[in-house]
Amino acid sequence: DPAMEAVDVLSGVQPTGQAHIGNYLGAFKTWVELQDSRRCFYCIVDLHAITVPWDPAELRENLYDTTAILLAAGVDPERCILFRQSDIPEHTELCWLLSGVCAHGDLNRMTQFKEKSAQQKDLVSAGIFIYPLLQAADVLAYQADEVPVGEDQRQHIELMREVARRFNERFGETFTIPEHRIPEIGARVMDLQEPGRKMSTSVGFDSGRVYLLETEKETRKKLGSAVTDSGREVKRGEGKEGVANLIGIYAVATGKTEDEVEAEFEGAGYGDFKKAVADAVVEFLAPVREAYPAIREDEGEIERILADGAAKAREIASVTLADVREAMGVGVPRG
Numbered sequence: 282d283p284a285m286e287a288v289d290v291l292s293g294v295q296p297t298g299q300a301h302i303g304n305y306l307g308a309f310k311t312w313v314e315l316q317d318s319r320r321c322f323y324c325i326v327d328l329h330a331i332t333v334p335w336d337p338a339e340l341r342e343n344l345y346d347t348t349a350i351l352l353a354a355g356v357d358p359e360r361c362i363l364f365r366q367s368d369i370p371e372h373t374e375l376c377w378l379l380s381g382v383c384a385h386g387d388l389n390r391m392t393q394f395k396e397k398s399a400q401q402k403d404l405v406s407a408g409i410f411i412y413p414l415l416q417a418a419d420v421l422a423y424q425a426d427e428v429p430v431g432e433d434q435r436q437h438i439e440l441m442r443e444v445a446r447r448f449n450e451r452f453g454e455t456f457t458i459p460e461h462r463i464p465e466i467g468a469r470v471m472d473l474q475e476p477g478r479k480m481s482t483s484v485g486f487d488s489g490r491v492y493l494l495e496t497e498k499e500t501r502k503k504l505g506s507a508v509t510d511s512g513r514e515v516k517r518g519e520g521k522e523g524v525a526n527l528i529g530i531y532a533v534a535t536g537k538t539e540d541e542v543e544a545e546f547e548g549a550g551y552g553d554f555k556k557a558v559a560d561a562v563v564e565f566l567a568p569v570r571e572a573y574p575a576i577r578e579d580e581g582e583i584e585r586i587l588a589d590g591a592a593k594a595r596e597i598a599s600v601t602l603a604d605v606r607e608a609m610g611v612g613v614p615r616g
């Protein structure tokens with residue numbers, strides 16, 4: 282039975298509207314690659330976006346921006362199920378149901394919760410605390426086998442596995458235990474100015490991150506002034522986080538291994554190397570940049586794609602939720 286062997290994939294992205302090459306190399310690139318061999322569910326998680334301060338009008342705009350970026354990057358609604366999280370009420374319902382088998386202490390240990398709540402000045406929302414549980418619901422509602430993400434999501438995936446295991450133990454086999462799928466290179470793209478930490482929209486300055494939609498000139502400038510070190514070797518190693526980061530970026534952009542990149546630049550100076558990285562990244566991003574404006578302009582078409590994705594997604598999520606309610610003794614019993 283081919284359906285038995287099918288591997289289902291789910292992943293999500295927050296609608297920040299400002300995707301950077303970390304998102305692309307860590308996640309979107311894999312999303313695009315998996316579309317032909319798996320049934321893929323890709324979700325723009327607008328409900329996760331309301332765990333930190335937001336502007337309602339901006340959230341809508343950002344959702345369109347992010348959806349258009351994915352489409353421009355090659356996420357193809359003919360080959361995957363692309364949808365908006367808030368269109369599927371099963372996600373929030375499952376989040377609540379899972380809260381009955383998730384330990385407060387487990388959520389309290391999440392490093393992203395600690396970091397993000399420390400950044401909040403006015404209000405640390407309850408939402409930011411249960412955030413990983415909503416993320417678990419995103420995946421478990423589809424019985425996904427694999428979750429392609431960057432390294433920063435590892436702990437969240439561990440938590441969803443634990444919650445699913447605990448549920449299955451208590452109420453009988455209900456959920457597939459998902460596996461993460463983290464790329465070998467590009468899983469942790471570092472900030473260009475502070476290579477000790479990951480590239481992120483929420484920390485640091487624009488100079489540290491390359492946005493997918495910025496101009497070629499901006500990309501060249503940022504990569505040209507990326508922090509390296511006082512040495513001169515294009516090699517990974519102790520105290521060479523900046524160079525190692527550029528080696529990784531160049532490797533993914535050109536499809537080479539990191540060893541090949543080191544060999545290619547043996548004896549070359551940092552200046553030449555950075556120039557080559559900039560050329561490669563600009564070329565790599567060009568198709569996304571070129572495709573984006575026309576896609577973004579047609580909001581009607583974006584809504585149509587999302588509605589179509591939501592209809593397909595809901596069919597699957599509703600089956601899982603019926604099983605979950607029944608197993609937990611919630612709602613009208615099955616006849």
Ligand code: TYM
Pocket residue numbers: 291292293294295296303304305306307308309326329415416417419420428429430431432433434467468469470471479480481
């Ligand atoms: P988000 O929106 O922060 O990031 C989207 C994806 O990009 C990856 N990523 C990176 N990869 C490499 N280097 C970086 N510097 C870098 N920064 C970000 C992330 O690992 C992610 O794969 N909570 C999630 C969204 C989410 C989700 C889900 C993911 C919601 N539900 C269900 C998987 C499954 C998030 O905020 O990702």
